[in-house]
Amino acid sequence: xxxxxxxxxxxxxxxxxxxxxxxxxxxxxxxxxxxxxxxxxxxxxxxxxxxxxxxxxxxxxxxxxxxxxxxxxxxxxxxxxxxxxxxxxxxxxxxxxxxxxxxxxxxxxxxxxxxxxxxxxxxxxxxxxxxxxxxxxxxxxxxxxxxxxxxxxxxxxxxxxxxxxxxxxxxxxxxxxxxxxxxxxxxxxxxxxxxxxxxxxxxxxxxxxxxxxxxxxxxxxxxxxxxxxxxxxxxxxxxxxxxxxx
Numbered sequence: 001x002x003x004x005x006x007x008x009x010x011x012x013x014x015x016x017x018x019x020x021x022x023x024x025x026x027x028x029x030x031x032x033x034x035x036x037x038x039x040x041x042x043x044x045x046x047x048x049x050x051x052x053x054x055x056x057x058x059x060x061x062x063x064x065x066x067x068x069x070x071x072x073x074x075x076x077x078x079x080x081x082x083x084x085x086x087x088x089x090x091x092x093x094x095x096x097x098x099x100x101x102x103x104x105x106x107x108x109x110x111x112x113x114x115x116x117x118x119x120x121x122x123x124x125x126x127x128x129x130x131x132x133x134x135x136x137x138x139x140x141x142x143x144x145x146x147x148x149x150x151x152x153x154x155x156x157x158x159x160x161x162x163x164x165x166x167x168x169x170x171x172x173x174x175x176x177x178x179x180x181x182x183x184x185x186x187x188x189x190x191x192x193x194x195x196x197x198x199x200x201x202x203x204x205x206x207x208x209x210x211x212x213x214x215x216x217x218x219x220x221x222x223x224x225x226x227x228x229x230x231x232x233x234x235x236x237x238x239x240x241x242x243x244x245x246x
Contacts (some may be wrong), residue, residue: 005245006058007177008036008203008237014162014231021204021236025056026120027094032203032229034065038081039087058092058122059085061112068098068126073107082115092119092146093198096126104130104139113144120146125181128153128160137167140175147176149201156182161194168197185238192246200243205229206238 007018008027018026028047029036039059045058063070063077070078073096082093094118097105104123113121123145130136133153140148150167152160157179168177179191180201191200207227 002198004029004199005236005240006030006180006199006201007037007231008032008201009047009231010036011230012043012046012050014203014205015050017231017233018204018236019051019053019055021202021231021233022240023055023236025058027058027060027201028090029060029062031065032205037061037062038078039085041084044085044088044090056091057089058094058139059090060094060124061095061116062124067128068096069100070097070105072110074113078110079102079115083152086116086119090119092116092121093124094124094149095116098126098129102129102131104136104143106143109140109145110144122146122178123148125151128181133163134170135166137171137175141160145175147178147199149178149180151179154181156187157191157195158182158187160193164195164197168195181241185235185242188239188242189246190222192243199238202239203229204239206232206235210237217234 004024004028006025007023009015009018010029010032028039030039031037038061061078061082063074093111097108099105123140127148127150151157152163154160164179175197177197178199178201179195179197183202207229
């Protein structure tokens with residue numbers, strides 16, 4: 001199995017940079033500043049138009065920021081989003097749901113997987129909030145997820161590499177374990193060597209320079225007033241080069 005770099009994007013600018021940098025798959029979201037939310041069908045369509053080589057596009061299913069404990073109404077929103085995005089050509093989906101005790105919410109996950117079918121589904125970093133990762137990974141496999149995105153329950157995948165490798169040894173070929181969280185060109189080689197994973201994930205963003213920012217104004221909309229972030233094509237290319245030469 002060849003190595004794959006999945007790049008998380010939430011805009012057309014980031015999509016262009018990710019594709020040009022050599023991403024093997026896109027995780028498409030809105031609002032990465034909030035950890036990534038469900039993208040619009042319009043964004044999916046335009047991202048597909050940019051992807052001349054038709055790399056896979058996996059859409060996030062997350063109707064709000066915050067925890068991963070969803071009520072019935074929130075679940076219905078995400079089921080409908082999955083149906084619509086699947087209709088418009090999503091290649092896969094990214095989702096995760098937990099119970100209050102930190103266990104995987106099997107009922108909610110089953111309903112989402114059914115709504116996404118036949119598209120594959122990745123269980124996202126909600127996994128890093130599970131209390132018993134070695135047990136919950138078996139639940140996730142039984143539910144039919146294709147892969148798990150994890151930092152190994154640490155602030156970044158470098159610190160979590162020991163657990164990531166342990167999980168990979170436990171699951172074998174039954175599911176893909178994909179390290180993600182704080183991956184950069186300084187720690188990429190370490191993570192590859194210490195997890196031996198085949199897929200890796202990150203957003204690899206840069207802040208827009210002052211000349212690229214919109215005109216300053218006293219008028220503000222919403223609570224966030226910081227810089228915009230976009231994927232960095234050159235940085236992604238460096239990461240891909242490290243990945244392919246390790």
